[in-house]
Amino acid sequence: MLWFAIDRNISTPLTAQVYEQLRSRILSQELAEGDRLPSSRELAGNIGVSRNVVLEAYERLTAEGFIEGRPQAGTFVAAGSSFERMREAEQERGAPSAARRRTGDGGRAIDFRAAHPAADYFPRTVWGRLAKEVCLDAPERVFGYTQAEGVPELRGVLSRYLLQARGVRCHPDQIVITTGATQALHLITELLSDRSDPCVAVEDPVTDEMRTIFTYAGSTVLPIPVDEKGIIPEKLPAGVKPDFVFVIPSHQFPLGGTLPIQRRIQLLEYARQYDCCIVEDDYDSEFTYEGAAVHSMQGLDPERVIYVGTFSKILSPALRIGYAVLPERFVADYRRLKWFADRHTSALEQLILARFMEEGYFERHIRRMKKIYRKRREALVSSLRQELPQAAILGQAAGMHLVVEVPGVRFTEALLRRIYAEGVQVYAVEHYAICKGGHEHQIVMGYGALPIESIQEGVARLRRAIEDELIVNGIK
Ligand SMILES: Cc1ncc(COP(=O)(O)O)c(C=O)c1O
Incomplete structure (x- = not known):
């Protein structure tokens, strides 16, 4: 229609x-x-x-x-x-016009992009009311330049929240509010880079966006393999001192492992031995669906770990609010870097967020979104079990994405195009891998932004495309 x-x-x-x-x-x-x-x-x-x-x-x-x-x-x-050029481009991408006809939703393929929150659940009414209140009540100083580290109201409520929810131990003065986790990581790279030979040890696979932040700043990336539990500390470089080790211990991206305490301790011991920092990205830890959430690494050693968080997943990436929690010795330099990068993150937006948290809306929103994401995850898991019973589902029941491994199926560019032509978009884990060849049978499927019907329809289309591939290759 x-x-x-x-x-x-x-x-x-x-x-x-x-x-x-x-x-x-x-x-x-x-x-x-x-x-x-x-x-x-x-x-x-x-x-x-x-x-x-x-x-x-x-x-x-x-x-x-x-x-x-x-x-x-x-x-x-x-x-x-x-336009001919448009037609050719479409054909190169795998005949999406056919796909679009199948989608029946006005044209777009069902996109299992990871780490995209459900934008339709943003608490617009409350946020709008608080924005109006802040705009009318805030003292005049807020409308000028404010502190690089962010407004005290937000840092105060955030430090209390982080202690209670994530076991992060810090004074509000150790927090610097940034323009998303992206900026927090960029500034950390500048802060810690060894000027002569900068290098960062990074989980492999890892989000390409984060990895690019390090390489863009001139650092060499040392890939450290990841298994179903997260980074493997034994594989950290011996004899080379990285500027820092970048990890996502609560829910590794993309493979979804939660780092066990033994490995956390090994990592911290490595950091002590080589006198370097661990940078902990905790971008989606609020959403854990089985068992209790594991606390942060920062709580184990606040002097060695720089903790990075964001409101992009819990609320919306549109806010552009993230933060770094730093050991005291780095705070002054980090504030300076932030000041020269962009002075500070919008004070008005920070004050709205502070009120949103103080008045209890934040925790309510997390509870609500957790239910929604849990249902979406369940829908994805049961659709996968039904449509692709041979597939294994990897990763902890957490966050907004999971990894699917389909034995005997290599997710090559050609297959991804075939899947796209069927009206669905999924992402090869190989794409995120620094050392290629170890994840060819795996794809990442994000479910945060997709309603249940789209998830079910998307998996049915995925199954059709995979079946076609197996037939073409004479496997079926
Ligand atoms: C691993 C990881 N950390 C953090 C973020 C959040 O970045 P930001 O806060 O800049 O939106 C993302 C975004 O997708 C991510 O993939």
Whole structure:
């Protein structure tokens, strides 16, 4: 069914809206050459406008050559009505116009991108009210430049929360609010880099975004293998002192392991021996669905561990609020780096967040989102068990993603294109691997941003694409 939204609150006439919607779909090939358009009566019914509005839009599109009427047959998208370059690009990516027709959701493939929160659950009403209150109540100084480290209101409530929820031991003055975990890590790299020969020991596989932060700052990355429990400390470099070791101990990305205490201790002993820091990224630890969440590494050794957190997953990446918790000896230099990077993160946004936390909304929001993500995860796991019973599901029941390993199936670029052509997007673990070749049978599937029906439909499409692949390769 062809459907799109019509907005009656804007001044653009309805005919123009229908015309624009159809035209852009034709140009982008969501409506491909030769596709039959619904009758004017049917489309009018689908989108809730009068038939005349659709007829007028169809007339205009016909006059401009986008569509053509065929006697006794209906109205069709005309030949040559989309850009060749666009068509070629689409074909290279695996014929998504076919995929788009299958999606039935106005064109987009079902995207299992990891680490994307459910944007539709952002607490808009409360946030909007608090934003208004802050704007009206905040003292004038807040509207000027404020401290690089962030407003005391947020650092205070955050330090209490981190102690209680994550076992992070710090004074509020050890916290520096940053523009997301991304900036926190960037500044840490600047802070700790050995000027002559900078190098960072990094879990492998790891998110490419985080790894690029280190290489972009000029550091060499030393890949340290990860298994189902997380980083393997025995594989840390002997005889080389890294500037720091980057780990995600609570829920490794992408493989999803939770680092056991023995390995945490081994890591800390290594850091003491080589006199370096551990940088702990704790970006999605709030969402643990089985058992109690394991506390932070920072709590084990606040002098060796720099703890990094973010509000991007719990609330929204749009806020751009993250933070670093630093041993006291680094605080002054880190504040200076932050000041020269961008002065400070928006004080108004920080104050809204501080009130959101102080008034109890934050913990309520976490509880609510945990239920939602747990259901989404369950839907994904049971769809996978049903559609791909041969697959293994890896990683702790936590966060917003899991890893699926399908024996006998290599997730090559060609297969990923085939999957995409089926109307679903998944991500190869190999893509995140620094040393290639060890994860060819694995994909990452994020479920945070997908409603349950999309998850189920997405897995069914994935199964079809994998079956096709096995048939083509003569395995089935
Ligand atoms: C491993 C990891 N840490 C942290 C983040 C959060 O980054 P930011 O707070 O800058 O949005 C991400 C984002 O996807 C991530 O993948």
